[in-house]
Amino acid sequence: DPSHMAEAVKQYSRRGYTWLKYHLSPFENVFDQLEAMQKVAPPGFKVQFDVTMGGTDDHTPDLLIRMARFPICGAFEDPKLEKDIDAYKELRNRVRVPILYHHTPLGATFEVVRRAADGYMMGHAKIGTAIRKAGLFGELDLPFMLQNVGGEITRTMTAHMHAAFKTATWHTHCDAETWRDDVVTRRIDPINGLIPVPEKPGLGVSIDREQLERLKKQKLPKQAKWIIKTTYKNGTRMYNIANPDESIFMVRPDRRKLLPFSYDAPLSSEWWDDDGSMKYREMFARITKQGVVLVKPGAKD
Structure with a gap:
């Protein structure tokens, strides 16, 4: 929902962040999202768009060039299939916004x-590997970042490493800010x-032992499946099942090989719990049987 993306920009910028990363999803129109975020973004705030190596029928250079016209657009991560090194180099020459290579x-x-690429990402790399790669990036004067998802301990460790590496000048992605x-x-x-x-000694953080023991005992509830209801501007409706055990589906629904998708389709989606x-039970059963349900404009679900 574009309004949710705008709210995320407002909250992150209010807390002192200057970058926000998110994965494009063909269940929403990226330009609707861009317009909503741009309206509320303070000067200098940027978004890193993770394209998750494609998966749509969009012409990637055209899509990225159009997105790059928005000042809030800061970088594109993994815009093409990871094995197509020449495609990354071509995009780097054609798109004015930096191209980041993660899954090399x-x-x-x-x-x-x-x-x-213009910059590189080391995702959850072992410390020794990160040190060696930092030497390579430093020798070639190439900027890079570490992406280590976790809490404050992880973020602090990453901050130490970024401070020590010569060209670790890109922002880092951690997720600590999303933890309650x-x-x-x-x-x-x-x-x-x-x-x-x-x-301070060590990483410089102190452990809250009581909190640690409490969280160790906490049992997380299993999230149930739900229905994604997508409405196209021509009135067509599409229904899919979202499975928490298949989280990649939200950004790469093409993995189910059901129908073609686009990041620029005239549509919007809502969750149906x-x-x-x-x-709900009848629609869930239909989707389970058919894989995806498409309903003509004006027809009953």
């Missing part, structure tokens, strides 16, 4: 020497996109 097929070696609870005694929001590197109604 050769482990950020030949791709780096080939100058296939954590196991440290103090949580830090950034100031103008920056967080201080702690100077199980409300216990007969209508």
Whole structure:
């Protein structure tokens, strides 16, 4: 929902963040989202768009060039199939916004020497691997980032590493800001996109032992499946089942090989949680049998 994306920009910028990363999803129109975010974004706030290596029928160069016209558009992550190194290099030459290479097929070696991207991402790399790659990036004067998803401990560790690496000048992605609870005694929001590197011994954070024990005992409820109801501007309706165990479906529904998708389709979507109604059960059964349900404009579901 574009309004939700706009609210995310407002909340993140209010807390001191200057970057927001999210995966494009063909269940929403990316230009509707861009317009909504641009209206509320403070000057300098940027969005990193993870294209998840494609999966739609869009002409990627055209899509990215059009998106790049929005000032809030800051970078594109994995815009093409990871093995197509030459396609990354071509996009880098055609698109004015930086291209980030995350899932490098050769482990950020030949791709780096080939100058296939403007920046590189090391996702959950072992510390030794990150150190070695940082040496390569530093020698070639190429910016990169570490993406280590976790809480405040993970973010603090990543901050130490970024501070030590010569060209780790891109923002880092962690997710700590989305956690309601954590196991440290103090949580830090950034100031103008920056967080201080702690100077205390170790990582410089203190563990809240009581909180740690409480969270260790906490049992998370299993999330149920739900229905995605998508409405096209011509009145056509599409119904899919979202499965928490198949989270990639939200950004790569093409994996089910049901029908073609686009990030620029004239549509919007809403979630339909199980409300216990007969209508929900009937639709859920239809989708389970057919894979996806399409309803003509004006027809009953």
